[in-house]
Amino acid sequence: MNAQTAITEGHADTPKGNYLTNGSTLASWLLTKDHKRIAIMYLISVSVFFMMGGLYAATIRLELLTPASDLVETATYNKVFTQHGILMIFFFLIPSIPAILGNFLLPLMIGAKDLALPRINLLSLYIYWLGGGLTLFALMQGGVDTGWTFYTPYSTTFSNSFVMFVGLGIFINGFSSILTGLNFIVTIHTMRAPGMTWFRMPLFVWAHYATSLVMILGTPVVAITVLLLAIERATHVGIFDPSIGGDPILFQHMFWFYSHPAVYIMILPGMGVISELISNFSRKKVFGYEFIAFSSIAIAVFGFLVWGHHMFVSGQSIYAGMVFSFLTMVVAVPSAIKMFNWTATLYKGSISFDTPMLYAIGFMGLFLIGGLTGLFLGAIGLTVHLTDTYFVVAHFHYVMVGGQVIAYLGGIHYWWPKMTGRMYSEFWGKISAMLVFVGFNLTFFPQFILGYQGMPRRYAAYPEELQVLNIFSTAGASVLGIGLIMPAIYLTHSLIFGKKAGDNPWMHPGLEWRTSSPPPTENFDVMPVVTWEAYEFGEESGLDLEGAKRRDAAGVA
Amino acid sequence: MQNTTWVPLFPDQASTFAWQVDALYFYLIAVSVAFTIPIVVAIFFFALKYRETEKYATPEEMHGSMLLETVWSIIPFVISMTIFIGGALVYFNQYTPPEDAMEVYVVGKQWMWKAQHQTGQREINELHVPVGRKVKLTMTTEDVLHDFSIPAFRTKADVVPGRYTYMWFEATKPGKYHLYCAEYCGLNHSGMVGWIYVMEQRDFDNWLSGSVSGQTPVEMGKDLFTNKLGCASCHAGGPAQRGAKLEGIYNHDVKLVGGATVKADEQYIRNSILNPSSQVVEGFQPIMPTFKGQVTEEQLNALVAYIKSLSPNAAASTAAMPATPAANANTPAANKPAAKPAANANK
Numbered sequence: 001m002n003a004q005t006a007i008t009e010g011h012a013d014t015p016k017g018n019y020l021t022n023g024s025t026l027a028s029w030l031l032t033k034d035h036k037r038i039a040i041m042y043l044i045s046v047s048v049f050f051m052m053g054g055l056y057a058a059t060i061r062l063e064l065l066t067p068a069s070d071l072v073e074t075a076t077y078n079k080v081f082t083q084h085g086i087l088m089i090f091f092f093l094i095p096s097i098p099a100i101l102g103n104f105l106l107p108l109m110i111g112a113k114d115l116a117l118p119r120i121n122l123l124s125l126y127i128y129w130l131g132g133g134l135t136l137f138a139l140m141q142g143g144v145d146t147g148w149t150f151y152t153p154y155s156t157t158f159s160n161s162f163v164m165f166v167g168l169g170i171f172i173n174g175f176s177s178i179l180t181g182l183n184f185i186v187t188i189h190t191m192r193a194p195g196m197t198w199f200r201m202p203l204f205v206w207a208h209y210a211t212s213l214v215m216i217l218g219t220p221v222v223a224i225t226v227l228l229l230a231i232e233r234a235t236h237v238g239i240f241d242p243s244i245g246g247d248p249i250l251f252q253h254m255f256w257f258y259s260h261p262a263v264y265i266m267i268l269p270g271m272g273v274i275s276e277l278i279s280n281f282s283r284k285k286v287f288g289y290e291f292i293a294f295s296s297i298a299i300a301v302f303g304f305l306v307w308g309h310h311m312f313v314s315g316q317s318i319y320a321g322m323v324f325s326f327l328t329m330v331v332a333v334p335s336a337i338k339m340f341n342w343t344a345t346l347y348k349g350s351i352s353f354d355t356p357m358l359y360a361i362g363f364m365g366l367f368l369i370g371g372l373t374g375l376f377l378g379a380i381g382l383t384v385h386l387t388d389t390y391f392v393v394a395h396f397h398y399v400m401v402g403g404q405v406i407a408y409l410g411g412i413h414y415w416w417p418k419m420t421g422r423m424y425s426e427f428w429g430k431i432s433a434m435l436v437f438v439g440f441n442l443t444f445f446p447q448f449i450l451g452y453q454g455m456p457r458r459y460a461a462y463p464e465e466l467q468v469l470n471i472f473s474t475a476g477a478s479v480l481g482i483g484l485i486m487p488a489i490y491l492t493h494s495l496i497f498g499k500k501a502g503d504n505p506w507m508h509p510g511l512e513w514r515t516s517s518p519p520p521t522e523n524f525d526v527m528p529v530v531t532w533e534a535y536e537f538g539e540e541s542g543l544d545l546e547g548a549k550r551r552d553a554a555g556v557a
Numbered sequence: 558m559q560n561t562t563w564v565p566l567f568p569d570q571a572s573t574f575a576w577q578v579d580a581l582y583f584y585l586i587a588v589s590v591a592f593t594i595p596i597v598v599a600i601f602f603f604a605l606k607y608r609e610t611e612k613y614a615t616p617e618e619m620h621g622s623m624l625l626e627t628v629w630s631i632i633p634f635v636i637s638m639t640i641f642i643g644g645a646l647v648y649f650n651q652y653t654p655p656e657d658a659m660e661v662y663v664v665g666k667q668w669m670w671k672a673q674h675q676t677g678q679r680e681i682n683e684l685h686v687p688v689g690r691k692v693k694l695t696m697t698t699e700d701v702l703h704d705f706s707i708p709a710f711r712t713k714a715d716v717v718p719g720r721y722t723y724m725w726f727e728a729t730k731p732g733k734y735h736l737y738c739a740e741y742c743g744l745n746h747s748g749m750v751g752w753i754y755v756m757e758q759r760d761f762d763n764w765l766s767g768s769v770s771g772q773t774p775v776e777m778g779k780d781l782f783t784n785k786l787g788c789a790s791c792h793a794g795g796p797a798q799r800g801a802k803l804e805g806i807y808n809h810d811v812k813l814v815g816g817a818t819v820k821a822d823e824q825y826i827r828n829s830i831l832n833p834s835s836q837v838v839e840g841f842q843p844i845m846p847t848f849k850g851q852v853t854e855e856q857l858n859a860l861v862a863y864i865k866s867l868s869p870n871a872a873a874s875t876a877a878m879p880a881t882p883a884a885n886a887n888t889p890a891a892n893k894p895a896a897k898p899a900a901n902a903n904k
Contacts, residue, residue, distance in 0.1 A: 285618050288621035288622075313713055313715050318652045325648075329640060332633065332637050337630055348619070350610070350616050351603070351609055352608070372592060375637065379585060387713070389708075389739065452566075452568070453566075460746075537613075
């Protein structure tokens with residue numbers, strides 16, 4: 001016990017203030033400018049949306065247990081899958097890693113006191129609440145049944161649901177993304193600690209830089225699109241509706257011009273988390289640092305040029321289809337580069353299998369399948385058969401859940417001791433990671449086969465011969481559901497009963513581990529000066545490895 | 558017919574490009590396996606071999622390798638290009654309807670498919686086609702987007718309001734195959750399904766002669782043109798007419814006011830009926846009223862078919878005429894395909 005207090009230099013037992021204890025009134029939270037408190041508020045809000053989206057997902061899988069449309073009415077089913085998509089994409093996947101982990105860690109990782117624009121950061125949270133609140137209000141009023149893609153002319157003319165309200169919610173929420181992206185870019189450019197050069201930044205920061213570019217450049221387009229949709233619905237000026245002189249394909253172009261890059265808003269931060277996890281839990285500098293960093297930028301840039309691959313069967317010219325197919329194949333290469341470099345990072349490492357690393361390894365397997373099936377869908381001749389089927393559903397869940405959600409969970413576990421000062425239960429963490437992996441595969445792998453069979457998306461009822469695979473899928477979903485509920489329980493439990501985490505429980509070299517857990521409001525007691533490269537695990541980067549070994553020995557004894 | 562294994566893995570191969578799509582699929586599965594196995598084996602091998610033996614060890618640093626990076630950038634790029642080329646070839650084939658195909662008009666509508674053969678037969682949520690003949694579908698919709706999807710033929714195409722889209726296929730195996738609407742279209746989207754019946758030519762001829770045929774599209778169009786809509790009062794031909802001459806224009810270039818030239822295809826004819834003043838032929842006044850809202854999509858199809866029939870040399874497509882009409886004329890229902898389910902029976 002003596003050894004331990006010596007190592008942690010009193011942080012653990014002297015009641016030194018941290019960001020959590022710095023004010024406990026509601027106002028001290030709602031009016032805070034501390035990026036860490038804002039991140040915690042995001043964590044709570046995003047989790048609420050995730051749970052709601054999950055309930056919708058459960059309803060979808062239960063309905064599809066039987067071929068007939070029998071659990072809920074078809075009209076209800078249409079709203080359920082629409083709202084599952086809207087909540088998960090706009091209010092969970094897009095903000096999750098950037099607004100929670102990015103917000104919390106980005107200033108810590110580059111040695112800054114806060115984000116460059118703290119008030120803007122709080123504003124982006126309020127905007128997120130406003131957009132989310134409006135959307136929830138619309139869902140409670142009666143919901144929306146257009147599919148999350150809002151394709152015209154159904155969404156402008158034919159749907160009698162609350163399209164305008166939800167559109168307004170998404171429109172407002174977009175500004176939250178734009179402000180967060182702007183804030184990150186300014187912070188990375190101006191707030192790096194002395195010695196924190198661009199190529200000493202953790203890859204998590206690079207990934208967020210790339211993500212922020214996409215947020216700033218892409219999100220305005222969806223705002224414009226939603227605005228045009230509202231104008232057409234309200235005033236009947238022909239923009240997208242052919243019966244009044246508009247063009248429905250124009251909507252698809254504008255929608256996907258944002259929504260394809262939005263896929264990269266969702267996955268790039270996840271890739272950043274995985275780079276951290278793989279490198280840190282192998283205790284080895286990531287292989288091909290520059291290639292991983294620049295492949296993030298390449299993905300962000302090329303991501304803007306492939307939107308037409310969502311429209312291969314929509315009646316666009318076959319030559320446009322070929323160009324978009326070509327560019328889609330090109331964008332696969334930077335993802336492949338990341339995959340190879342992560343694998344090579346393991347080579348001759350010192351690999352430990354704590355819960356975050358289990359998620360990272362799971363990510364590699366699932367993202368591999370998600371990425372490769374993206375090639376199936378990029379091969380135009382094949383995608384004519386596969387598009388709008390469950391193959392697509394399976395593919396984007398492999399990328400979004402198998403990629404982004406897994407990375408998010410891995411990241412939450414990894415940085416939990418930093419965020420809360422407590423360790424989660426490693427035993428339950430591993431069980432839940434494995435349940436998520438098994439349940440996820442059982443849910444979505446059968447859907448590839450269903451898709452090749454031709455089962456269309458967004459069907460409340462389906463032919464009887466497809467039932468067996470749907471039963472597998474629903475069974476898997478229940479395992480996945482249990483795996484996802486468990487962290488909510490044991491993480492909350494750890495807040496009170498968890499073992500106190502030291503400042504650097506993993507003995508990793510990132511700057512975020514060189515301050516106390518949880519960090520003080522101003523992040524660092526003294527401004528750090530960086531003299532080491534990224535991912536240097538030896539004592540020369542200032543890690544007290546011998547001390548950590550003594551601490552462990554004392555803990556065991 | 559759907560195969561009846563416990564877990565069906567593949568839909569039937571029932572069109573000329575089914576095997577091409579399947580070949581592409583197998584190629585991609587092979588590529589995926591070829592990438593997945595080495596990576597997964599490497600991950601497991603490294604994870605076991607280099608697992609932590611000493612806490613907080615500091616393995617030797619490695620900075621990456623330009624050679625490796627180059628190799629594993631170029632190999633995926635080259636492979637992805639082979640996939641691109643394969644996909645593009647199949648795609649070109651799928652979406653280039655042949656000249657000599659038998660034409661069928663399809664109109665999507667919340668929530669049913671209406672088809673009309675050149676010989677006048679109409680079907681709802683069903684489509685009967687002969688085996689071994691190229692069939693081209695000219696499609697549009699009365700309301701929202703739909704998508705005509707036939708998994709057994711490995712093809713589909715969106716149906717877009719306000720324009721024509723096309724798909725084609727040549728069925729290779731008689732049978733009954735699923736037809737789905739694959740683009741979300743509202744409440745009863747999952748009920749907008751039906752069957753494609755592929756029949757031997759002889760059975761198809763019997764079906765044609767046995768099913769009640771109304772007017773053919775050309776006849777119906779002519780009726781609309783001369784009587785119901787009164788187009789003929791301006792467009793009947795002759796030098797003194799107020800409307801442009803329509804004989805022989807199909808698939809020919811037309812000079813417009815303002816100097817532009819446009820090819821008089823189906824889209825142009827359709828647009829000239831609905832939006833007459835947008836593309837006025839040189840030498841005429843923009844005096845034609847719009848017929849938007851006055852004609853249904855099926856009537857439009859009929860008008861277009863009639864106007865096309867005024868250009869006998871350009872209209873290459875053949876109607877779905879029975880091969881030997883006389884021989885079958887008196888055997889109405891003898892060879893009709895068995896157990897034809899009622900329209901909409903399949904949910």
